Amino acid sequence: MTSVKTSSPPSPPPADKSPGVALHAGTSDLRALVMNNLRQSGIYVALVVIVGFFAVLTDGVSLSPGNITNIVLQYSYILVLAIGMVIIIIGGHIDLSVGSVVALTGAVSAVLVIREGFPWWVGILAAVAVGVAVGAWHGFWVAYAGIPAFIVTLAGMLLFRGLTLRVLDNISLSPFPADYQQVAAGFLNGLLGGDGFDAFTLLIGAVAVAGYAVSGFRTRVARVRYQQPVESFPLFVARVVLVGAVIMYFAWQLAHARGLPIVLIILAALVLVYGLLTRRTVFGRQVYAIGGNLSAATLSGVKVRTVNFWMFVNMGFLAAVAGVIYSSRSNGAQPAAGNMFELDAIAAAFIGGAAVTGGVGTVMGAVVGGLIMAVMSNGMQLMGVDQSIQSVVKGLVLLVAVAFDVYNKRRAGASR
Amino acid sequence: MDDTILEMRRITKTFPGVTALADVSLAVRRGEIHAICGENGAGKSTLMKVLSGVHPTGSYDGEIVLDGKPMNFRGIRDSESHGVVIIHQELALVPYLSIAENIFLGNERRGPGGLIDWNRANAEAAELLASVGLYENPVTPVIQLGVGKQQLVEIAKALSKKVRLLILDEPTAALNDIDSAHLLDLLRRLRDQGITSILISHKLNEVTAIADATTVIRDGRTVETLSLASGEVTQERIIRGMVGRDLDSFYPDRVSSPGEEVLRIENWSVRHPTQDRLVVDDASLDVRAGEVVGIAGLMGAGRTELAMSLFGRTYGRDIRGRLFVRGREVRARTVAEAIEHGIAYVTEDRKRFGLNLIDDVRHNVSAAALGRLARLGWVNGNEEIKVAEQSRRDMNIKTTSVMAVVGKLSGGNQQKVVLSKWLFTNPDVLILDEPTRGIDVGAKFEIYTIVNRLVAEGKAVILISSELPELLGMCDRIYTLAAGRITGQVPVAEATQENLMDLMTKDKERVG
Numbered sequence: 001m002t003s004v005k006t007s008s009p010p011s012p013p014p015a016d017k018s019p020g021v022a023l024h025a026g027t028s029d030l031r032a033l034v035m036n037n038l039r040q041s042g043i044y045v046a047l048v049v050i051v052g053f054f055a056v057l058t059d060g061v062s063l064s065p066g067n068i069t070n071i072v073l074q075y076s077y078i079l080v081l082a083i084g085m086v087i088i089i090i091g092g093h094i095d096l097s098v099g100s101v102v103a104l105t106g107a108v109s110a111v112l113v114i115r116e117g118f119p120w121w122v123g124i125l126a127a128v129a130v131g132v133a134v135g136a137w138h139g140f141w142v143a144y145a146g147i148p149a150f151i152v153t154l155a156g157m158l159l160f161r162g163l164t165l166r167v168l169d170n171i172s173l174s175p176f177p178a179d180y181q182q183v184a185a186g187f188l189n190g191l192l193g194g195d196g197f198d199a200f201t202l203l204i205g206a207v208a209v210a211g212y213a214v215s216g217f218r219t220r221v222a223r224v225r226y227q228q229p230v231e232s233f234p235l236f237v238a239r240v241v242l243v244g245a246v247i248m249y250f251a252w253q254l255a256h257a258r259g260l261p262i263v264l265i266i267l268a269a270l271v272l273v274y275g276l277l278t279r280r281t282v283f284g285r286q287v288y289a290i291g292g293n294l295s296a297a298t299l300s301g302v303k304v305r306t307v308n309f310w311m312f313v314n315m316g317f318l319a320a321v322a323g324v325i326y327s328s329r330s331n332g333a334q335p336a337a338g339n340m341f342e343l344d345a346i347a348a349a350f351i352g353g354a355a356v357t358g359g360v361g362t363v364m365g366a367v368v369g370g371l372i373m374a375v376m377s378n379g380m381q382l383m384g385v386d387q388s389i390q391s392v393v394k395g396l397v398l399l400v401a402v403a404f405d406v407y408n409k410r411r412a413g414a415s416r
Numbered sequence: 417m418d419d420t421i422l423e424m425r426r427i428t429k430t431f432p433g434v435t436a437l438a439d440v441s442l443a444v445r446r447g448e449i450h451a452i453c454g455e456n457g458a459g460k461s462t463l464m465k466v467l468s469g470v471h472p473t474g475s476y477d478g479e480i481v482l483d484g485k486p487m488n489f490r491g492i493r494d495s496e497s498h499g500v501v502i503i504h505q506e507l508a509l510v511p512y513l514s515i516a517e518n519i520f521l522g523n524e525r526r527g528p529g530g531l532i533d534w535n536r537a538n539a540e541a542a543e544l545l546a547s548v549g550l551y552e553n554p555v556t557p558v559i560q561l562g563v564g565k566q567q568l569v570e571i572a573k574a575l576s577k578k579v580r581l582l583i584l585d586e587p588t589a590a591l592n593d594i595d596s597a598h599l600l601d602l603l604r605r606l607r608d609q610g611i612t613s614i615l616i617s618h619k620l621n622e623v624t625a626i627a628d629a630t631t632v633i634r635d636g637r638t639v640e641t642l643s644l645a646s647g648e649v650t651q652e653r654i655i656r657g658m659v660g661r662d663l664d665s666f667y668p669d670r671v672s673s674p675g676e677e678v679l680r681i682e683n684w685s686v687r688h689p690t691q692d693r694l695v696v697d698d699a700s701l702d703v704r705a706g707e708v709v710g711i712a713g714l715m716g717a718g719r720t721e722l723a724m725s726l727f728g729r730t731y732g733r734d735i736r737g738r739l740f741v742r743g744r745e746v747r748a749r750t751v752a753e754a755i756e757h758g759i760a761y762v763t764e765d766r767k768r769f770g771l772n773l774i775d776d777v778r779h780n781v782s783a784a785a786l787g788r789l790a791r792l793g794w795v796n797g798n799e800e801i802k803v804a805e806q807s808r809r810d811m812n813i814k815t816t817s818v819m820a821v822v823g824k825l826s827g828g829n830q831q832k833v834v835l836s837k838w839l840f841t842n843p844d845v846l847i848l849d850e851p852t853r854g855i856d857v858g859a860k861f862e863i864y865t866i867v868n869r870l871v872a873e874g875k876a877v878i879l880i881s882s883e884l885p886e887l888l889g890m891c892d893r894i895y896t897l898a899a900g901r902i903t904g905q906v907p908v909a910e911a912t913q914e915n916l917m918d919l920m921t922k923d924k925e926r927v928g
Contacts, residue, residue, distance in 0.1 A: 222798050225798075226798050226801045226802060226805070227805070228801060228817075228819070229817065279797075280794055280795055280797060281790075281793050281794055281795060282786050282787065282790045282793050282794075282795055283793060285779065285783075285786055285795060286786070288772070288775065288779070289772055289775070289779075289783055292772035292773070292774050292775050293768075293771065293772045293773065293774075295768055295769045296768075296769055296770055296771055296772055296783070297772070297783070298730070298751065299727075299730060299751060299761070299763065299769050299770070300751070300783045300784040300837070301728070301750070301751040301752040301754075301755045301784055302783075303750075303752065355774075359772065359774050359775070360774060
């Protein structure tokens with residue numbers, strides 16, 4: 001058996017390996033680059049604008065070290081949920097149950113650790129097990145019974161809220177022992193000392209910047225070798241410097257507050273892992289294929305049921321992670337915990353560029369979308385804006401973000 | 417005053433880049449059954465859409481004269497108010513509504529206060545049903561009826577609109593013999609009541625049995641109108657009219673040297689997924705390495721259904737028969753298994769079934785064989801780009817980059833992407849379903865060249881096409897399919913459009 005393509009004559013000169021390849025090639029046409037990436041970059045621009053907006057309105061309070069730490073702590077569980085949710089949405093589904101699952105997993109953990117006196121890690125493992133089981137339940141009904149996810153997870157939302165009440169006997173449990181609270185309230189600091197700031201936080205920041213630069217450079221070299229268009233080298237350097245500056249500023253501020261939150265490390269790890277999972281694995285690519293055109297994916301041999309099933313199992317897992325973080329942060333479990341979290345997570349995914357019809361979206365986009373909501377909520381709280389107005393603003397932002405997306409797509413369609 | 421009810425004069429209809437109808441004229445006499453025959457894509461349906469106002473006045477050139485008065489239909493409701501009613505091939509009934517509700521949909525029988533008067537509606541529906549010979553309770557949901565009875569409901573619906581000119585587009589394509597006979601009987605009775613019918617049909621035995629006059633259309637032009645009275649309406653004569661054109665002679669040459677048998681099916685039968693009838697009926701065929709085997713058949717003959725049932729059972733239920741790949745019997749119950757056995761199916765509807773239009777060329781090319789680019793579940797993105805670039809060169813896909821979104825490419829280039837996708841699965845047999853539908857002449861030639869190259873490399877190709885010249889130009893052998901049965905197998909040297917068309921319209925009783 002010979003393959004037409006793989007056995008075909010050697011493809012283009014696979015390039016000289018001198019570092020020069022990365023230096024010369026590429027375009028400096030900023031305009032084209034910006035236009036080509038408007039959809040992706042638009043969201044980052046929006047985040048910067050909103051951050052700047054609130055920095056001005058709050059006289060810089062929103063950018064103070066303490067407040068930045070607060071934003072991370074306060075919205076981390078929404079960001080975790082948004083990561084799972086965007087994958088579900090890319091696959092063409094929705095999950096309305098995550099708020100209830102956050103409550104249930106937190107409750108199970110609280111019962112084991114607070115009431116029964118098990119060590120902290122037993123609570124976490126049990127929460128994760130429950131989350132995965134819930135995900136498998138949803139996955140079974142969606143993938144194998146063929147029930148629309150909207151219905152399955154709407155039922156799940158009621159079902160698991162009810163189970164939460166059951167598990168907690170309708171009362172709140174608190175407090176967790178100190179080591180459980182570390183998950184959400186803990187900081188890694190003092191490991192390397194520092195004078196008025198935490199050196200370890202800065203080191204981690206520096207490592208992150210270095211990682212970004214190295215991986216960016218390697219991608220660039222690979223792209224050049226495979227004759228793909230790249231930005232010009234000065235532009236590449238400018239991008240790395242800019243991103244590096246933002247990360248270091250962020251680390252600097254954290255270092256001057258309470259140090260590096262453990263939650264932030266969890267979050268960074270999840271973003272990294274799920275970013276790779278969606279872009280670089282067969283599973284991730286099949287999620288996009290199913291959401292983009294279910295029939296074509298089926299006829300291409302994608303095992304649609306299996307992929308759908310694991311999508312929901314994964315969502316259950318991440319809901320459990322969010323449940324642990326939330327219970328740890330609120331230092332207990334409440335029957336009404338996690339109420340409306342699903343809507344925040346869904347909104348984050350859509351603001352981050354996911355398409356209602358499926359097949360489009362990124363983990364990074366969803367996280368940035370979640371950050372936009374976080375910065376807005378936080379900024380408005382600092383300004384003392386009334387709760388009612390906050391809700392109105394968030395609703396309008398969601399609507400405008402999706403409208404912008406739809407408009408963009410229609411324009412792209414028209415130019416066909 | 418003559419007795420012409422309808423005259424369509426010099427109708428010309430163009431779509432962007434295509435002339436669907438050129439100067440078509442049609443005259444229908446009052447109280448006759450007038451058949452329209454032509455190959456797939458000849459323009460029959462377009463002509464009827466012009467007549468029924470689906471293509472409104474102004475979107476075409478020419479004149480429609482009904483009862484001596486020129487008409488300018490702005491839409492379906494407009495034409496229906498003049499008694500012109502079309503029944504489409506795909507029935508337009510709402511499955512969960514009752515017979516009566518369907519009959520009066522959009523035309524509800526109202527009582528005082530604008531509320532629907534159900535007693536009146538059901539009573540009137542019962543009368544209409546009786547007049548078409550359907551004895552069912554009008555409150556029965558339509559989904560509980562078979563296709564044949566649903567067809568009768570459609571006709572009852574037309575009668576409720578005071579139809580004078582009834583247009584039926586392939587009404588018997590989905591019916592079994594008994595239901596077809598009933599329907600034709602009903603048309604005769606309606607004729608006796610003074611209702612004129614226009615019948616579009618591929619089943620020439622039906623046409624010759626029932627039509628008072630037959631108009632043949634080819635390539636968007638009227639060829640001739642034959643009248644029963646003059647004894648001109650014979651199947652041979654109609655076929656000659658339908659295919660009588662020169663071979664578009666742009667098929668690249670190929671030296672044929674068939675090798676070993678690659679794929680064979682025996683006694684293959686497939687049942688319709690929801691209806692109780694065989695879509696493929698006891699079919700057997702084989703294809704060899706280095707050979708292009710054609711499947712010719714009219715719409716509804718079961719070509720695509722046959723192909724998809726082979727390809728991981730993606731169509732139909734209760735599939736019976738044996739499938740052999742390289743002489744060994746195999747089972748291909750899923751697409752993944754079919755791909756593993758070296759079978760690839762290039763769909764006739766690339767936008768719906770072939771491509772993820774919102775994704776880029778690169779990801780579409782690798783979609784069916786991502787495993788080849790992955791280790792432990794991780795995709796090698798750089799190799800993927802290399803593969804896509806190789807396809808771009810091999811197939812001459814015209815795109816700025818393999819990162820370009822597939823939805824923005826032209827039809828021909830999209831088709832090349834689909835072909836690339838399947839070639840990357842490294843198949844032994846390629847089933848190409850209407851591979852040149854909707855693409856321009858230049859791209860067609862390129863596709864033909866690619867097919868010839870693949871065959872020269874030892875692949876086997878099954879080519880399904882509605883265009884007989886394409887089959888004659890490309891194939892080594894051609895199977896003909898009619899109503900799910902293989903009615904013949906013709907080496908290309910002996911094949912002509914006439915004898916193929918004859919086999920394609922062969923009915924069960926004539927097969928014996």
